[in-house]
Amino acid sequence: MRLSIAAAVATFSSAILLHPLFEGGGWFWGSLGAVVAVLLASLISGRLSLPPWAALPVSVLALGLYLNVSFAAEEAWALFVPTTDSVLEVARLLATGWADIQRYAAPVPANEAITLLTTGGVGLIAIVVDLFATRLRKAALAGLPLLALVTVPATILTEPLSWPAFVIAALGFTALLLADGRERVGQWGRAVLVRRTRTTSAGPRPGATADTRGLSLSGKRIGFAAIAVAVTVPALLPAMEPVSFFTFGVGGSGSGRGNSISIPDPIANLKGRLELPEPRVVLTYANSDNTPRYLRIYALDTFDGDQFGMTQPEGAPENRTDNGPLPPPPGLGGGVQLNNVRTSITISDQITKLSFLPLPYPPRQIRVDGDWRADVSTLMVFSTRDEAAGLEYDVATSEPAPTARVLDSSPTTRQGIDERYLALPDDLPQEITDLALDETRGARTPYQAAVRLQRFFTDTGGFAYSLRTQGHSSSALVDFLVRSRAGYCEQFAASMAVLARVVGIPSRVAIGYTGGTQIGGRWTVGTNDSHAWPELYFEGVGWLPFEPTPAGTLGQGSARVPEYTQPRPEATADPSSPTPDETTGGDSEQEAGPQNRQNPRELDREALLADGGLPPEESTPLAARIGIGAAAVLLVLLIPAAIRLVTRSRRIRTLGWKMSRPADEVTAKVVAGRHPAVAAAWAELDDALYDYGMAREPSETPRRLARRLTEQYEFPAEAAAAVTTIASAVERVLYAREPGEIPPLGGELRTVRKALAATVSRARRARAVLLPPSTMRRLRRLGEGVLDGFDRLENIRLRRTAAQKGA
Structure with a gap:
């Protein structure tokens, strides 16, 4: 059942790419109905455990009945059972639809004939996708018929494909692959949910599961990464002209609708x-x-x-x-x-x-x-x-x-x-x-x-x-x-x-x-x-x-x-x-000219380069275009550095705060560990350590961390005193009933950062500025959170409670 639904979702997600080709929404609802008809046939075939050779005719029959009811119900018996007249009507509409799409330029009018042709085509794609994914268990091969739905608009339209529609289609195919993987794993038993958990400075949270990041599902990572690359990389590359495998013209004045061109009566207009x-x-x-x-x-x-x-x-x-x-x-x-x-x-x-x-x-x-x-x-x-x-x-x-x-x-x-x-x-x-x-x-x-x-x-x-x-x-x-x-x-x-x-x-x-x-x-x-x-x-x-x-x-x-x-x-x-005498002198002048060349394409170039050609449009020089492209790439690469700079600036502003409030006013915040200045200092120190490759161990207490840094990297007295001050402030906020007055920690934090930077190489310092690992860690955690959400959705089960079972 999961694979049948995933195949239907993947097909309709890819069919959304066809929307620039049509005017109106008739094709959309018709295609949705065709996909649902194929889905119902697939569910029936799965319920009856039919072999692939028997499931295919069932799907074709379901699609045929749907087209008959939707487009030839008046000729059918009891509006449902196909008759000779209803079959001939469907065939006539198919022929008309094919002729119409050859006459119109995209977007074509979604009339009855074109809607039938589109609905039938999407339905056939749904049948092939369901056959590959559900019956033959070849979900990867199901991407070939889905690719046909992508190829049609890509080869007809001069504009690029809509990236939101492409993302939806790609997600649909990715969901099909994930469903196939889940189905295969399910044959060995119940799938185990993999959750990525975070640890606190004092160790794992109470009741939290062990860190299983190494067991994360690579398929989702690869799929989402591929979609992101497919959307972003073409935006940075030069545009290419599409190759048209289909010839679409314009409709006549008789149609009066769609993207046909309206051709008035030239002779009548002329006399008028x-x-x-x-x-x-x-x-x-x-x-x-x-x-x-x-x-x-x-x-x-x-x-x-x-x-x-x-x-x-x-x-x-x-x-x-x-x-x-x-x-x-x-x-x-x-x-x-x-x-x-x-x-x-x-x-x-x-x-x-x-x-x-x-x-x-x-x-x-x-x-x-x-x-x-x-x-x-x-x-x-x-x-x-x-x-x-x-x-x-x-x-x-x-x-x-x-x-x-x-x-x-x-x-x-x-x-x-x-x-x-x-x-x-x-x-x-x-x-x-x-x-x-x-x-x-x-x-x-x-x-x-x-x-x-x-x-x-x-x-x-x-x-x-x-x-x-x-x-x-x-x-x-x-x-x-x-x-x-x-x-x-x-x-x-x-x-x-x-x-x-x-x-x-x-x-x-x-x-x-x-x-x-x-x-x-x-x-x-x-x-x-x-x-x-x-x-x-x-x-x-x-x-x-x-x-x-x-x-x-x-x-x-x-x-x-x-x-x-x-x-x-x-x-x-x-x-x-x-x-x-009427024509002497003309030929002698023509023999030497470039227009005597027999290659028409060469003749075109000669004409355009001559005085009569259009002057070239003012365009950006090649060097400038290369510079602009390089600057754009550089700006993209500097996004993590910009995020790190903004975060650090916000924390530095917070470090200037001085906390010296009576116990009754700060007790709640102290207990909750939400002293803003200390929290900012501790978070900035943690990021600096991670950027310089000195990441804090999950089990290290603040005091233990200060001792390790002082001894391992031989901090001078000033730096040792600074890191000890920060560690002491953190412990007082975390554990003391009344932490007392805590001075601003900005000076101590700068001293510690200088000491840390002096212990690493120049390349490491450059990486900490241009591509800070702490920012990349946050981005990675954000992605893991998204993946966790998909994991949880995949493991939703409708269960009956013990009370319900007893009832």
């Missing part, structure tokens, strides 16, 4: 901002080259035939912005000139519910407060805990600046590009397909096709900008492209992205802001600068923005056509057929 009667400031920024740039917030990559949507971003712990450089931009390789730019952005504090950072693309390094993470495939930076309102952050970008020749020679084979960037619905109207093929007819490369499509919207197609046109369905898309040809930026961006996919160019729609207006050395971006534009993918260069929205129109005055899509003055009339 453009229709505001008065523009409002959204953000301001300044950059190192004083050039306006588009600031992207969202990247919409899926097209369902009606409108573009966004795949849920995923941000693993290793992709946090404070971990250094972000993942490399997809598709960017060597042979492309990079413009390194530093940008400082300030978000207005009036912005609400914005969990994505407006950023120039592609961001390479971000310095921002909070838990912000980058989605690897899109480099959107988001947070499940923080919002962007009022935030100030710095961004380092390495923007590709390709020439027309580089883009024209881009490989048609695409490595690692997801098929969702080319996906189109099967019922896409034929008019859209025919239009895309007609406008790109004659284009020899994807780049030439992209330039033709952009020119179709901005020049040759006869399009006009208007906020009145609405609708996102395929019929609205056909109407915009074929008939009305009037719309706002979202329709231009989505239409060009669709046409690009038709001709085989991967595309997506970016939503954010244009560069804004320069005011007083900073660029100011308002709601009227809200914008959407397409991004097209070219192998070796990556994702590039295009601008199909006609410039100079209401609300899009800061829209600009990228330079790599514009013909040069000496170019031919057809910008889709660039001549060698």
Whole structure:
């Protein structure tokens, strides 16, 4: 019975470590119920003396019944007996729970599905722990399944484990080991309680047991010492980044709960901002080259035939912005000139519910407060805990600046590009397909096709900008492209992205802001600068923005056509057929640069070390950090010396007291041995002797101690008289009816201390000051008292008295 209870306690103590992973307490009570169910099954198996192979199915059955009653009672017969429907319901919830934890970032919402998954997992751990500890009598091996409960939060969370929770888990496992040891000893007979007793100056207390400190339970000492070391040592060591074995992303807007990120409808919000009667400031920024740039917030990559949507971003712990450089931009390789730019952005504090950072693309390094993470495939930076309102952050970008020749020679084979960037619905109207093929007819490369499509919207197609046109369905898309040809930026961006996919160019729609207006050395971006534009993918260069929205129109005055899509003055009339004169000089400059190196990680380092990288944060020099660490260690080591100094100072103040009271006032104190000055002198002398390795024998009287010190260490006359005075005062307080006047003993005590110090080595004196054994003795006694308390708890027995038995 003891082992079953200890196994259940150890399991639930370790399960407490899971609390940072969840919101709410449903998982807590569910897990507690699962552990109790396994405990009851273990007690029944023990009562029936079942073998291990039979006890295991009993525990599994008990856990299954508990899960059935807790999560599928409505489908069960009589709310208890499992049925096919209840089993299928439990299986469905398990599958849903597994899918949910893959979508949410910790702490996840403790909904029914996730609670069932957690409860079942903790219950299985409880079964394995009980099997090892109770049935197989391998309590030490039970630590392996318990370690799984520690590993999950340790590998998912970026923050260290809560040390109180760790201590509770460690104590639970230690209790299991102690219970196993007690069970083994109990097979040989009744365990004997080991008590550590103290002795007085006159010998052992009357009725006290013999000193049995040598027989103290080493297991408790080792266990508590290991827990203390495990908690304190990591605090003195440098922090290490956790390794994530689980990939957790963020939930969608449909969940509306937990730590899922709330993603509003970017397209609806975009049109709403453009229709505001008065523009409002959204953000301001300044950059190192004083050039306006588009600031992207969202990247919409899926097209369902009606409108573009966004795949849920995923941000693993290793992709946090404070971990250094972000993942490399997809598709960017060597042979492309990079413009390194530093940008400082300030978000207005009036912005609400914005969990994505407006950023120039592609961001390479971000310095921002909070838990912000980058989605690897899109480099959107988001947070499940923080919002962007009022935030100030710095961004380092390495923007590709390709020439027309580089883009024209881009490989048609695409490595690692997801098929969702080319996906189109099967019922896409034929008019859209025919239009895309007609406008790109004659284009020899994807780049030439992209330039033709952009020119179709901005020049040759006869399009006009208007906020009145609405609708996102395929019929609205056909109407915009074929008939009305009037719309706002979202329709231009989505239409060009669709046409690009038709001709085989991967595309997506970016939503954010244009560069804004320069005011007083900073660029100011308002709601009227809200914008959407397409991004097209070219192998070796990556994702590039295009601008199909006609410039100079209401609300899009800061829209600009990228330079790599514009013909040069000496170019031919057809910008889709660039001549060698358009691109000469670009490649020769690129051959020698570090950006031609094919290693993306090496490219990252080069970019960050260039002028466009963020300047290093001011940090404490290495020598200073080493000095601070050494000082901290020294302060910890000096704690015993500080305790000894405080104790000695308190006693010295007491030594100045002079006791000369009438007998009727001091008799009670004398009898009780509580003369403050004498007690302080005697305690200080006892500690000094212990510090110098001359500890007083338990059977020595004060007079005998004074004689031994004088003879053994050849005290001079002054020191001999001083120690005799102290001993005489102690004896008078202890035994005399009227001790009379006792003068202050501070001078005598100082004389004796000097005499004692003169008889020992310099090393011994240094140890007495820096690491006094008397203080360590007190700390050891404190620990022994704690161990005695556990000993007494373990030996509590419910007994019937003789009177009760007779009754």
